Amino acid sequence: MIKTIADNELTLIEKCIAGHQEGIGVSALEAELSVHGFAMQRRTLLRRLVVLHDRGRIAPVGEKKGRVYLPVRQDALLHAEDAKAISSADIIALEQYVPLSPEGEEIMAYVRQPRQMRKPVGYDQGFLEAYYPNETCYLTVELREQLRQIGTPPEDEHPAGTFARDILNRLLIDLSWASSRLEGNTYSRLDTQRLIEFGQAAEGKDALETQMILNHKAAIELLVNEADLVDVTPLTILNLHALLSDGLLAHGSACGRIRHRPVDIGGSVYLPIAMPQRLEELFRIILSTAQEIRDPFEQAFFLMVHLPYLQPFEDVNKRVSRLAANIPLIRHNLCPLSFIDVPARAYVEAMLGVYELNRVELLRDVFVWAYERSCQQYLAIRQELVPPDTFRLRYRQALGETVRAIVLQQQRPTKETVTAAIPLSVSAEDHNTFVELVLEEFENLHEGNAIRFGIRPLVFAAWQEKVKP
Structure with missing residues (x-):
């Protein structure tokens, strides 16, 4: 009964x-x-x-x-x-949402129906096959030009990643917090700032929430610090997944690998592909298609649509797509997309529209609004920044190598140990300044920021224990 x-x-x-x-x-x-x-x-x-x-x-x-x-x-x-008979405009008035196009309203109305009223669907390869790079466009020419105008900083003739590097500290906090919040993370922005800047985990929070924030930080640092090397390739996306999913998956071997298990989408009638071989093939086709797209905004949006639709990983697919969308923006020295203030419900319903209808209009509404919001913040912030330290930028890689070497060898950071570890890439006339810079980094080094130098938490803890007075 x-x-x-x-x-x-x-x-x-x-x-x-x-x-x-x-x-x-x-x-x-x-x-x-x-x-x-x-x-x-x-x-x-x-x-x-x-x-x-x-x-x-x-x-x-x-x-x-x-x-x-x-x-x-x-x-x-x-x-x-x-x-x-009630219009979706009446519904929107009752909650925080993004401005919608008529097409976006149609999608929202459909996905808000009870699940039993929506038709179950599987992966439709035709959705991907219908897209021809630089011929098919999810974003109109006018829309892309609008985004380019608001997203291009003054005097933008700089190396890839310069803009993102200038605002890196703020971007680490904003994007880590906003992207995690879209996954249900309950860290506040202030909690996130304390964790990233001082390594202070928020009291009363699940350890997995703390891990999620730190994973975002590591992934964002990869995109910004290696902007001249990172591109829309299978290896980059796998590396992003490995960083974002570190410590969060039931099976550690699934980090940075195409899934071998079926998955479902909570609250959706969409059932993703289950065959690993087919997933691998489509994953590479998606990235190959994305590489051919010349416009950075169209490329970013394409990744936000097709990576989560395929669900190539056991989990963390949407997080990967949000950070992957920043790759073309950072490479073209455009304002990055932080997803700050994006209503969680709007984003979730936009993704349901992609999953269940293969329609992108609602996600496009969210993308455009979110990018405009990011530009408003970061272009203003950048005008107030102190010019970057050119010496630090020139020796950024050497700096990381030196700090990492001293920690791995469990040495105390002194002038002597730093001098002995200076890489050959540092000019002899710069040795004294370089040593001072390394010692300064060690004064500010803690468990929350050690990942910047590729130092894992357990390695940092072992070094810290060893060098304690």
Whole structure:
């Protein structure tokens, strides 16, 4: 006999979620329900959440342990007799969202239907085959020109990555926080700043959330510091996945590798491809196609569409696509895309439109709004920056090699040890200044920023223990 779920249970759960506009995780929800004297087993609660989602009363965001549940602020509309007649503009007015095109509104209306009302679909290779680089365009010529005008810094005749490198400290915080938040991470921007700048993990946060932030930091540093080498290639994307998924996957061997297991998309009727050989082939076709796209904005958006649609990895696919979208922007010395202030729900629904309809208009609305938002911030910030240290830039690689060598050899950073470790690439007349720069780096070195030099946490901890007075 099937047990009937009491309406008061669902109502209370929905009410608790409604009090958290940025979303609430299962553990926090359990604690809040207990405060109301309403405790239930985790499995029971998860089943209730599925029911609420199927009825369109809540929206899950994120995957696995990072998932949070958002309130759907249109209950009265959904229960009204004339709900179907209500325009999506009325719905948008009830929540934070991005400005939508008519096509974007159509997609939003479709994906907001209960899951049982949407047609199950699988991967459609025709969606990719219909795209011809530099002939097919997801972004119109006018739109690309608009983005180029707002995203090109004054005096942009500089090496690849100069703009991103100028604002690196701010970008590390903004993109790490914003991209993680889209996955349900509950770190605040201030928490993220403390973690990245001082290595201070936020109290009361899951260790996986801390790891997610640090993984973003490492991946962003790779894109910016190696801008002249990083490109839209299989190796780069695999490296991005390895950095972003480090310590977050059930199977460590899956980091930086095409998946060998089937996956599903929470809250979606889309079922990705399961065959590893087919995934590998399509993964390379997607990147080969992307490499042929000449316009950096079109290339960035193409990656945001087709990498998560294929789901080449066991997890962390959308995070990879968001950072991969920055590769052409950084290489062309354009303003990077940080996803700052992007509403999680808008992004999730835009991706559902790609998964279930093979339509990109809603994601395009999000992309354009997000890029305009990023440009407004970073172009203003850059005008206030102190000119970069040219000496540090010239010896950036040598600096990293020296710091890493001293740590790996578990030596104390002194003038003597640094002098002995100076690479041959440093000119003799620059030795004294270089030694001072290395010693300065060691004064500011901690577990939160050691990854900048390719030093893993365990290696840093062992060195720190060794050199303690």
